[in-house]
Amino acid sequence: MENTPVTSPTTGGHAGYIRIATEEAWATREITDEWRRMIDAGEGGPGFLGMVGHYMTSDADRPRFVRAGLEDAGELRLAHMDAAGIDHAVLALTAPGTQVLDAARGVGIAANANDELAAAVERHPSRFTGLAAVSFENVPAAVAELERAVSKLGLRGLIVNSHIRGRYLSDPEFWPILEAAEALDVPVYLHPNTPNDAMIGTMQEAGLDGAVFGFQVETSLHTLKMITSGVFDRFPRLRLVIGHLGEALPFWLYRFDYMHQGMVASRRYPSIKPLERKISEYIQDCIWITTSGMPAREPIMFTRKMVGDDHVMYAMDYPYQYVPAEVEMQDELPMSLTEKKAFFQDIAIDVFGLDAKAIGAV
Structure with a gap:
């Protein structure tokens, strides 16, 4: 890679900013034990x-x-975090979260996870922020748990580990959860999952079902389904966050607009309805993008150009991709100090509603 820095990153804001990593995975022992039980029983599907x-x-x-x-x-x-120069991490229940569990198991596991995560944040308030988990299989319980997690526990958003056993947030059944997130003024982080059972076969045969390709396909599909279903017309103040430099969506903006316009005009698909805005405008205005697992200069700069500098922020993707040298790569991006401060620090503070003083922001 080009642009090798002279010194390794350190915490404390010595670079002129602190580094907030915004897609950092975490799990409770309770949920991993439940996953192991499912694995032993052959439950949960191929993904x-x-x-x-x-x-x-x-x-x-x-x-x-x-x-x-x-x-x-x-x-x-x-x-x-210290070894990589990461000052603060936004933690969320890792994929697939509760989304392979029925409501009977998922509701309690999500609530316990939120309690544990809130306790971890309380122990280390300058280092951790947490996102809430819910069981999407019981929508009223999910709304109540999100409200509890944000209002009483102090968690700062909602983690959605993409499809809910093959269903998506484009389905109006789930819209009360999105309505609650909008009302609470917290973002929804749409994190990848393996493709659903109807999609995964060919990818799995080729070894392409996970982060190498399948995650991007599945999560970009989910995002587009939310847009074309009218989610952001119905909830215009909803903030969606997606990782991995937008799961390739920024590359396709012109084609999305062109093809969607043609499909609406032809009435080819009953599910494709007129929207208030272009698809590209929803991606640029309603969605924030993180660099999780995608540290290379050229794609980051391209994404900033396509969606706006103020909609792209730093993430690591710990522990799945822990490479301290990737932090150095992003420290060396061709940006001004003001731009780097926004990229590493200020955008995350704004999107997640963080207390800048409490986390030691510069």
Whole structure:
């Protein structure tokens, strides 16, 4: 890679900004035990068994590192953050979260996870912020839990680990949850999951079902379904956050607009209705993008150009992708100090409603 920095990153704002990592995975022992039970029973479908089965059972170095990192919200995680120069992390229940569980199991597991995460934030308020988990299988309970997690526990958003056993937030059944997020003024983080059972077969045969490709396909599909279903017309103040430089969506803006306009005019698909705005405008105005797992200069600068500098912010994707050198790569991006401060710090403070003083922002 070009642009190798002279010194390694350190915490404390010495660069002129603190680094807030905005897509950092975490899990409770309760949910990983439930996942292991499902794996042993052969439950959850091919995507779950392929991805979670690997990370929960493999003895290879990377899955072992991931397991240790996921279940830690203390000394190990903080040591890794310090070594990489990460001042603050936005933690969220890792994929697939509760979204492979029925409501009977998911409601309680989500509530317990929120309690545990809030306790971790209380122990380390300058280092951690948390996003709330809910069980989407029980929408009234999900609304109540999101309100509790934000209003009483102090969590700062909602994590959605993409499809809900093959269903998407484009379905109006789930819109009361989005309405609650908008009313609470907290963002929704749409995190990848493996493709649903109807999509995954060919990808899995080729080894392309996970983060290498399948995640991008599944999450970009979910995002587009939300847009074309009218979610952002119905909830114009809703803030959606997606990772991995927008799951390739910024590259397609012109084509989305052109093709959607033609489909509306031809009435080819009953599901494609007129929208108040262009697809590109929803992506540019309603969606914030993080760099999780995507540290290269050219794609980051391209994404900033396509969606706006004020809609792209830093993330690491710990513990799945923990490479301290990638922090250095982003420190060396061709931006002014003011732009880097926004990229690493200020946009995240604004989107997640963080207390700048409490987290030591410069």
